[in-house]
Amino acid sequence: MYEFKLPDLGEGVHEAEILEWHVSVGDTVEEDAPLVEVETDKAAVTIPSPVRGRIASLAGGAGDVIEVGSVIAVIEDGAADRPSPPADATTPAAPGAPLVPRAEARSPKGPVPAAPATRRLAREMGVRIEEVAPTGPAGRVTPDDVTRHAKGAKAAQAAPVALDAGRLAQAGFAAHAASAIPFLDMDPLPDFGEFGQVTIEPLRSIRRKVAHKMVTSMILVPHVTHMDEADVTDLEAFRRKAREGHAGRPGGKLTLLAFVIKAVTAGLRATPAFNASLDPFKEEIVYKKYYNVGIAVDTGRGLVVPVIRGTDTKSILAISADIEDLASRGREGRIEVADLRGGTFTITNVGPMGGTALIPAINYPEVAILGMGKVQDKPVVRDGQIVIRKVLPLSLSFDHRIADGADAARFVSELVRLLGDPDTLFVES
Numbered sequence: 001m002y003e004f005k006l007p008d009l010g011e012g013v014h015e016a017e018i019l020e021w022h023v024s025v026g027d028t029v030e031e032d033a034p035l036v037e038v039e040t041d042k043a044a045v046t047i048p049s050p051v052r053g054r055i056a057s058l059a060g061g062a063g064d065v066i067e068v069g070s071v072i073a074v075i076e077d078g079a080a081d082r083p084s085p086p087a088d089a090t091t092p093a094a095p096g097a098p099l100v101p102r103a104e105a106r107s108p109k110g111p112v113p114a115a116p117a118t119r120r121l122a123r124e125m126g127v128r129i130e131e132v133a134p135t136g137p138a139g140r141v142t143p144d145d146v147t148r149h150a151k152g153a154k155a156a157q158a159a160p161v162a163l164d165a166g167r168l169a170q171a172g173f174a175a176h177a178a179s180a181i182p183f184l185d186m187d188p189l190p191d192f193g194e195f196g197q198v199t200i201e202p203l204r205s206i207r208r209k210v211a212h213k214m215v216t217s218m219i220l221v222p223h224v225t226h227m228d229e230a231d232v233t234d235l236e237a238f239r240r241k242a243r244e245g246h247a248g249r250p251g252g253k254l255t256l257l258a259f260v261i262k263a264v265t266a267g268l269r270a271t272p273a274f275n276a277s278l279d280p281f282k283e284e285i286v287y288k289k290y291y292n293v294g295i296a297v298d299t300g301r302g303l304v305v306p307v308i309r310g311t312d313t314k315s316i317l318a319i320s321a322d323i324e325d326l327a328s329r330g331r332e333g334r335i336e337v338a339d340l341r342g343g344t345f346t347i348t349n350v351g352p353m354g355g356t357a358l359i360p361a362i363n364y365p366e367v368a369i370l371g372m373g374k375v376q377d378k379p380v381v382r383d384g385q386i387v388i389r390k391v392l393p394l395s396l397s398f399d400h401r402i403a404d405g406a407d408a409a410r411f412v413s414e415l416v417r418l419l420g421d422p423d424t425l426f427v428e429s
Helices: 116-124 143-151 153-157 165-180 205-220 233-245 256-270 316-331 405-419 422-428
Strands: 002-005 015-021 034-039 044-048 053-058 065-067 071-076 223-231 276-279 284-287 293-295 345-349 368-372 376-382 385-399
Touching: 034 071, 116 143, 223 405, 233 256, 233 385, 233 422, 256 293, 256 316, 256 345, 256 368, 256 405, 256 422, 293 316, 385 405, 405 422
Parallel strands: 293 345, 345 368
Antiparallel strands: 002 071, 015 034, 015 065, 034 044, 053 071, 223 385, 276 284, 368 385, 376 385
16 A cells, blocks of 8 residues: 655645545556646645555545645555554545544654744744644644643633634634734624625635735735836837737737836846845845746736746846746646745736726735836826827835835836836846
């Protein structure tokens, strides 16, 4: 028997949601044939079978969440029985059945299953995480476990035992948040079902990751947004002509975003603070000497930010080809974890969907993000005359801890200058 555990799917990925099994119990599967498709909070991944054999059992069904290291399939491969998984692994179950932890106990010599943020909370509260009683899946220590341990038995006894699991989780989170953030008082949500019919959908995978990152960004980072407008009349005329000449070639669509990415890269070279990250624990600013620009892509299942690497060394046509590839794979759910890593700056373009402007939230741990609005024909004054020009709204949200308003004004002014003159853009970027 071969017990196949959910493998490590990338840095920071601790669990995945089952989307679809490609096999059923009793089927024969070939080595490297598709076994299961899962979705992490970063991307959808198809996992192949590590061996050839007959499927003896599968752990969980579509919609179930499994942790890295848990047994997801048992395969009869004709070899001798393999060692059983650790005590904190998960017992295989019939397809569609929930995953059942084998035991809450863990080896005193092994590492405590806990997320990095939970470990940091334990250190900040002076709690030995090895002494905390876990309540999470597969014996995982949660932030609430750490908080309850720190407050002692008195806090545990005061917990409202009459609440159901969902309400209890809300109450626990509220207590955690209130203990971590001064003056924050969070009450559990009311029972909306008392007032009418409701539909409940679990917050999972990409959407859950977006929620976590946005809360982290908006609570941790002091946001400031600088807005301006770029006259892209000449650039739009050049872009449309160039698109006709490159039709059918890779990158031939030549959207405005490709030109903006090139201008942003030039701006980042001139203003290194916006191509950095701030480490609040070490109190250090990390300046990155490479330029990897992320683009926000609406996948239908949530927002992902695939990264275009080395934008300082690529032509606008090559950047355009990368945009087409990443956007297509994002919509089809074929973005890989590696495509989402290493970004230094993000651009979100809501122009195609309408709207005059936006205030984007920073993609933490980056320190700035540029929002593009809809290009519109607007009356502007040129040489004392009112003329109609094509105007692109720009919004730069930035971390005020490492950059000031003057830095943002200079950065956006540089973008406006480059986007206003295609010749300058090509010469200087």
